[in-house]
Amino acid sequence: MVKSVTIVGGGTAGWMAASYLKAAFGDRLSVTLVESRRVPTIGVGEATFSTVRHFFDYLGLTEAEWMPSCSATYKLAIRFENWRAPGHHFYHPFERLRSVDGFPLTDWWLRNGPTGHFDKDSFLIASLCDANKSPRSLDGLLFEAPQEHKETRKRTTLSDQITQFPYAYHFDAALLASFLAKYAMARGVRRIQDDVLDVLLDEHGWIASIATREHGRLSSDLYVDCTGFRSILLNEALAEPFKSYQDTLPNDRAVTLRVPVPPSVEGLRPYTTATAMESGWIWTIPLRGRIGTGYVYASDYCDPEDAEQALRSFVGPACDGLEASHIGMRIGRSRNSWVKNCVAIGLSSGFVEPLESTGIFFIQHGIEQLVKHFPADGWRPETIASYNRAVAHCMDGVREFLVLHYRGAARADNAYWRDTKTRRIPDSLAERVEQWKVKPPDSQSVYPYYHGFEAYSYVAMLLGLGGIPLRAPAALELMDCAAAHREFTLVAETADRLLRNLPTQYEYFQRN
Ligand code: FAD
DSSP states (O other): OOOEEEEEOOSHHHHHHHHHHHHHHGGGSEEEEEEOSSSOOOOOOOBOOTTHHHHHHHTTOOHHHHTGGGTOEEEOEEEEESSSSTTOEEEEESOOOOEETTEEHHHHHHHHOSSSOHHHHHOSHHHHHHTTBOSBOTTOOBOOOSTTOOOOOSOOOTTOGGGOOSOEEEOOHHHHHHHHHHHHHHTTOEEEEOOEEEEEEOTTSOEEEEEESSSOEEOOSEEEEOOGGGOIIIIIISOOOEEEOTTTOOOOEEEEEEEEOOOOTTTSOSEEEEEEETTEEEEEEEOSSEEEEEEEEOTTTOOHHHHHHHHHHHHOGGGTTOOOEEEEOOOEEESOSEETTEEEOSTTTEEOOGGGOOHHHHHHHHHHHHHHTOOTTOOOHHHHHHHHHHHHHHHHHHHHHHHHHHHHBOOOOSHHHHHHHHSOOOHHHHHHHHHHHHSOOOTTTSOSSOSSOOHHHHHHHHHHHBSSOOOOOGGGGGSOOHHHHHHHHHHHHHHHHHHHHSOBHHHHHHHO
């Protein structure tokens, strides 16, 4: 019976895991979290994916309870700038596509869209982003998005895909970790601030205990490795191999800045921006009172000094005097994230660059899977294998989707961007791309295992990036497009009404 868990690491992964395990199992599970005072957390990870809403719901937290403490804002989309050509932009929104006569609206758009902008013609969220709108009216009601965007106070998980949410959040990672630490400790999690110096194995190679600097040896039934890129339990002590994705994804470093900016209508944008650069891309994440920004780049094409300079020029005078932080990124995943009595969650398990904000999504997915596979009645190899399959599929799927961003971007104006067109792509993706050239992505033709992204995301990215041309399904030539035109008109009329009625995000947070 597994009755006790020790989590090593007090970053976003550690505290999310501690909170979730307590929300799931309460006092029936004893949870200890050990975090070093000397080893800093990674200090980034501030844009999220729309499923994160389920995490807070599961903890029983309303937005009013956690958002203000974490400087959080709404994120309706990612705005991609300059990926096709300088000056071009498009949105990848958190909004499922409407369908007409069995075909998604973007198929009809390819046949005969009303304007040259697939995102505004097909999704409401693109218009809301352009106008810096909040997804909620001043009285707190969620905007009228299509179909499954229903609010629920039930404890939902990623398996309940029906409750996909039309937005995610930006938040201050350090504030979130402190908030969750309070939440978890109030529910009985024991926090130990100390360094883990050694991991001791028993005669079967299972973790017997961890040796700390000041608290001696600590032991429990299960260990959760949340030690970040170091992965001191899984990759170091248990020597589980790490499979790099670097052959398919070029970026391996980042330089970041935290820039104080007074809140304003223009500043509180309800989206993350990903701006393509000479050797990578820059993220811009608006929080209440500052932006988080960073240049993710490939060290084969750019050195850290040039990257920092490029980031500073991009931000402008607001970053004068601010210290930048340089980060080496370990891109890939552990062969298995659960080995013996150790489960790695967070950067210790795996990571792909943050282009689609999936780091925290991986954490959430890992924790949910751990709860679903929890070895309450003992260790079964099948349970562990099933967990490992789910985690591997999820990360491999996101890797495929990110590779598509580079392969699909029309931009090929220098050695870095040309490299992204000739670099290896996973075989399965190469096959899919050929298929998508004759029939846009649908649920049957995208990566088949759960990885968070649905067909509409692939369609939005391919239409926006412009390097892999899509064509409308031939059948539409023989179909009456009157209903599709009515739907395009409905999207435009609904967007106009929302623009009139919704407050800006800035106005919303002035009152809420
Ligand atoms: P860390 O934050 O590194 O925490 C590790 C913890 O382990 C710390 O508490 C440390 O003290 C502790 N520790 C280490 N060694 C010891 C020891 N010997 N003894 C005791 N304690 C120890 N994700 C997103 O979802 N959205 C984003 O926008 C995003 N942007 C990112 C940008 C970059 C450049 C990078 C690199 C990552 C980004 N991520 C993003 C990923 C995200 O930052 C991480 O998934 C998240 O912060 C979780 O990190 P962690 O808790 O696994 O590791």
